[in-house]
Amino acid sequence: MDDSQILSAFPETGRPPLESVPPPPAPTPHARQALVFDACQLGVVLRAVLFIEAVVGVGAMFVAADLKAWLLRFAILSGAAFPGTLAWLFVACSLKNLLARLPPHLQEAAGVLLGALAGLYGCAMLALMGLSREAPWVASGFAGAFLSALLVAALVLRAKSRMPAATAARLAELQARIRPHFLFNSLNSAIALVREDPRQAESLLEDLGELFRHALVDQGEATTLSEEIALARRYLAIEQVRFGDRLRVEWAIDPLAGSSRVPPLILQPLVENAVKHGVEPSHRGALVRISTQRRGGVVVIKVTNTVPGGQGLPGHGVAQHNVRDRLRLLHDVQAQFQTALKDGVYQVRMEVPA
Structure with a gap:
């Protein structure tokens, strides 16, 4: 059967040779991961960046009199928020295995703490570039903690949404087999x-x-x-x-x-x-x-x-x-x-x- 033209949007690059071998060893079950939020996936990275940039854009409207002033303020704030967001995602992804060993409430607290540190990091970027006369350290830390708390909550809800789907799939397949x-x-x-x-x-x-x-x-x-x-x-x-x-x-x-x-x-x-x-x-x-x-x-x-x-x-x-x-x-x-x-x-x- 030649199925190379069924889905033209995904053309074949070559069919591997057919094989006739005995089945591999029986599968061994895997332990369920204890991670309550995962920052390593590409979709999470894209949504996190877009979410933070949207918040920055709305926040810039409160201190901008016209479009030109808004663009300038948005660019300045993005220069602090974007590196801080990437830093949070990088650290949270790098510590994935370590976080998985902690209880759920400590994992969430760690995510919020990382957000506060990311906010301070963004504030430091503004201070180093001389774009802020008085660096708002406290406000930046709390803003980072608050935004990361929202992001962690969204990731936790997403992780929990997997359980009903997986349970329904297991029950449906069990019913199909019996x-x-x-x-x-x-x-x-x-x-x-x-x-x-x-x-x-x-x-x-x-x-x-x-x-x-x-x-x-x-x-x-x-x-x-x-x-x-x-x-x-x-x-x-x-x-x-x-x-x-x-x-x-x-x-x-x-x-x-x-x-x-x-x-x-x-x-x-x-x-x-x-x-x-x-x-x-x-x-x-x-x-x-x-x-x-x-x-x-x-x-x-x-x-x-x-x-x-x-x-x-x-x-x-x-x-x-x-x-x-x-x-x-x-x-x-x-x-x-x-x-x-x-x-x-x-x-x-x-x-x-x-």
């Missing part, structure tokens, strides 16, 4: 193989058990792409027994992309959708292709499948919306999610930081 027809078909396949091929029956039951274990274990807010690939392999191994030749699978896995961080339970529901909408409705079956590729600082993940009749059956899109939301929560503006249907081939394409 729904009666999936469990019934999987157990029937195992029973049919007990006498004919005991080893394959044992392998199928192990894969089924691993799916349940993965759904029940708390994976934290992120896992590696290689672990998600391992889970998808187990799911497709179960469905391969059920559908036989109707399910044709291609793997194009870039080993350099395996360490990238993704939300847990993000690939398997997309693969399940490919089977449900591509293989099940067609007596001829379908081809499902999973590919990963590292391109510089970006990892591209694709789940592609042929659809019956060239169009397929429309779904509710619950799984895709969930995946998109969790990608944005984890990677913000650095994550991309797109879908397309062209010439009887449906593709989900994601981008995450390498």
Whole structure:
């Protein structure tokens, strides 16, 4: 299946060779991070800078008589606020691991304290440039603390918003895996193989058990792409027994992309959708292709499948919306999610930081 033209906005730079290898070792759960706010993401940096500049621009209006005076005052204040903001972001990001060891209230207090120091740093910049006759040290410190408190509060709320999405995703995937027809078909396949091929029956039951274990274990807010690939392999191994030749699978896995961080339970529901909408409705079956590729600082993940009749059956899109939301929560503006249907081939394409 050539999916290079499905999404013309993201052309292929070369398909990695197809592989047929046994699944990697079973994933190991990750401990949930205790960090209550994260200043390292590109989206956070952009929003923080824009927020501070907006506050500075509004503040400059109170002491400016006309547009020219406002531009001058805005430039002077930005010369102090911009370096202070970058300093806060740099220090907060550099101390990320250290802050994660502190209780939540101390992490927030540290963010506010760093803001006060950033305000004093900005005031020092004004004093060194001779742009302020009397340096407002106290006011600058309190302004930095207040603005950083607002920023920390926004980041904490953003971090907390991940928990409902992750919990809903885990429950939705658990329900999907234990729904009666999936469990019934999987157990029937195992029973049919007990006498004919005991080893394959044992392998199928192990894969089924691993799916349940993965759904029940708390994976934290992120896992590696290689672990998600391992889970998808187990799911497709179960469905391969059920559908036989109707399910044709291609793997194009870039080993350099395996360490990238993704939300847990993000690939398997997309693969399940490919089977449900591509293989099940067609007596001829379908081809499902999973590919990963590292391109510089970006990892591209694709789940592609042929659809019956060239169009397929429309779904509710619950799984895709969930995946998109969790990608944005984890990677913000650095994550991309797109879908397309062209010439009887449906593709989900994601981008995450390498």
